[in-house]
Amino acid sequence: MNKRVTIKDVAKKTGLSISTISLVINNKGNVSEETKQKVLQAIEELGYYPARSARSLASRKTGNIGFILTEEHFSRSEPFYTKIFLGTEFESRAYNYYVLLTTVPTQFSKSAIPRFLLENNVDGVIFAGKINQKYVKYVEELGLPYILVDYDLSGKKVSAVMIDNVGGGEMATDHLLKLGYRKVAFIGGDIEHPSIRGRFEGFKKALEKAGVECAVDMCVVEEPDTRVINGYRACEKLFTKLKPEAIFAANDAMAIGCLRFLKEKGIKVPDEVAVVGFDDIEACIHVEPRLTTVRVDKEELGVVAVKHLVEMIRKPNSGINRVYLPVKLVVRDSCGAKKKGFYVFDDSKIDESLI
Known part of the structure; x- marks a missing residue:
């Protein structure tokens, strides 16, 4: 023994x-x-x-941090929020904290309040992604510090770790414009989500800076979500009206849906239409053509969230923490840069376990 x-x-x-x-x-x-x-x-x-x-x-501390996200986010095929959780898990070890993960329904329900909140078993909470504000209010009433990741609350100043969505949207659109495309479209869903809205703002900002009109018909933003199927549908709607030269999708899932639609219709990418996504999920290097995208360091989102939350736990009067993480353009095959003779940056490594 x-x-x-x-x-x-x-x-x-x-x-x-x-x-x-x-x-x-x-x-x-x-x-x-x-x-x-x-x-x-x-x-x-x-x-x-x-x-x-x-x-x-x-x-008088539990040594636990709560990590809350919706069931809808947790069930997505792309591991965006899983990577954020991994970042929190790794960083929490440095502070000798445990991270307790749970999911909640999209709609608030008292019966769905996490048990670790009911039992006062956490010192602070991380909310990842879009969350019903009533869950946040419940945590506030408990007097617990909390921080949001990849989301913000309208009309309320809260601690949050965000992506530079506006800068990333502008970066992606600038790249397409520099490649000579002028008929550039945007497809997005859940447009009220601060991340998606920010990317759309960056898109419009880049067009305005280049003196290119942002035509209403070139923007399909009515989709309720940003999954692959929504990207397919948005692209289908776009091509019933006109034929763009390039498409900037609000995230990689929508961009992949767009690629599927174009392949079904026999439209060659990037020869006839260029496509750029946002997030740089693993699937980007497994689709054909490989997807040009804006890279988000998802694990770093979790790392930074833990650092700031622990500071808030230790110093209750530390105030509001708001951080915007930078992004990076990763140029692959779907934008046509290689064919146009532009330098291509792609430091991706294929995960052999996925082959």
Whole structure:
């Protein structure tokens, strides 16, 4: 039978006092970064697990962070929010926190309130993606700090980690314009979502800057969602009116739906129509042609969310934290840059496990 590792074992291995080990575990005191890393490494090597109940009694903290997203977001085939969760999971370890993941229905229901909220078992909450404001209000009433990721609340200033959607939309559209395209269309869904709306604003901004008219017929934004099927339908609507030279889709899923429609109709990409997406999900390098897109560092969204939430937990009066993460254009085959002799940036690596 294996002997249970204790705090004394960690102290013995590091040559430090039990009180110093305790300060590191509970994120307290003036402990140097070198000492902190030494203790954390010893904890990992020994497999020491501090008793959560003892920590809770001493600090009145649970050591848990809640991660909430809707069932609709969780069930999507593209792993956008999964990557965000991974980022929170990795970063939380540095602060000795556990992340408790749960899903809620799109429509608010008291019966759907996460158990870890009902039992006061978290120190703060991360909301990922679009969320019913009533869930946020419930967390506020509990007096818990929270931060939103890839979403914002209309008319309410809250802590949030956002993508530079306007800059990314402008970047993607600028690229198409520099390639010589002038009839550039935009397809999007759930246009009231701040991320989608921001990308549309960036699209219009780039056209205006280039002196190109943003024609109403070239913008299909009525789709209720941004899934592959919505991209297919939006592209179908677009081509009943006219034939654009290039299409900027609000996200990669819609861009892939667009590629499917064009392939079915025998319209060659990028020879006849160029396509650009947004997000840089794994599927971008597995479709034909490979999709040019705007890369979002999804794991970094989760990392930054944890950093700011932990600060809010430790310093209750730290105020509102709002962060906008930069994005990067990844040029592949679907935009026609290679055929036009432009430099192509693509540092993607194929995940062999998906082949």
